[in-house]
Amino acid sequence: MPKEYKMKICLVGEPAVGKTSLIRRFVMDKFDDKYLTTIGTKVSKKEVVLDDGSKVILMVWDIMGQPSFRQMLKESYFYGANGIIAVSDITRKETLDAMPDWIGTIKSVLDKEVPIVFLGNKCDLKDAAQFGEAELKQLADMNNGKYFLTSAKTGDHVNETFTYLAEEIVKKLKR
Ligand code: G3D
Numbered sequence: 001m002p003k004e005y006k007m008k009i010c011l012v013g014e015p016a017v018g019k020t021s022l023i024r025r026f027v028m029d030k031f032d033d034k035y036l037t038t039i040g041t042k043v044s045k046k047e048v049v050l051d052d053g054s055k056v057i058l059m060v061w062d063i064m065g066q067p068s069f070r071q072m073l074k075e076s077y078f079y080g081a082n083g084i085i086a087v088s089d090i091t092r093k094e095t096l097d098a099m100p101d102w103i104g105t106i107k108s109v110l111d112k113e114v115p116i117v118f119l120g121n122k123c124d125l126k127d128a129a130q131f132g133e134a135e136l137k138q139l140a141d142m143n144n145g146k147y148f149l150t151s152a153k154t155g156d157h158v159n160e161t162f163t164y165l166a167e168e169i170v171k172k173l174k175r
């Protein structure tokens with residue numbers, strides 16, 4: 001019998017890496033160049049159907065950009081998260097270097113390990129890239145996760161990211 005699941009997915013990453021754009025692309029399948037910077041936490045909802053027919057309702061949490069956020073709101077933001085999408089921007093290496101800090105914050109709140117996907121976003125700008133697949137893979141391997149090069153602009157690997165995460169979480173729940 002196909003089942004129904006509800007999951008909380010949190011996006012993390014430095015300001016302007018493309019978190020909000022990725023969610024908009026996934027939820028509405030479009031990219032709006034004029035979208036404004038997020039103020040506050042926002043939750044979007046989207047249903048996906050997995051290969052086995054299971055229905056998954058994804059509650060996708062978006063974060064506001066301010067660095068002070070992490071300390072202030074981390075408990076409630078990460079509380080009950082079933083999966084994490086950790087986003088960096090391939091045109092800014094410092095957004096990748098910030099990842100271990102984010103992982104530390106997540107681990108300090110969540111008592112169990114949850115599936116995590118590392119994204120190198122803005123892969124449509126690969127001429128301006130400051131890092132690539134090798135660095136992402138290293139980060140993913142170190143944290144027992146998966147990685148994708150994505151573009152919220154072209155939609156490259158955006159659906160794959162969310163579907164992969166939903167599948168991993170369901171696998172974990174079945175264990
Ligand atoms: P954030 O939510 O992580 O802070 P945003 O990031 O989604 O607000 O995106 C920050 C800027 O990067 C936005 O540009 C957005 O259009 C752009 N962007 C996001 N994803 C991509 C992508 O995959 N490719 C390209 N080329 N740009 C992307 P502005 O100019 O509005 O600040």
Ligand code: MG
Nearest residue numbers: 019020037038
């Ligand atoms: Mg945002």
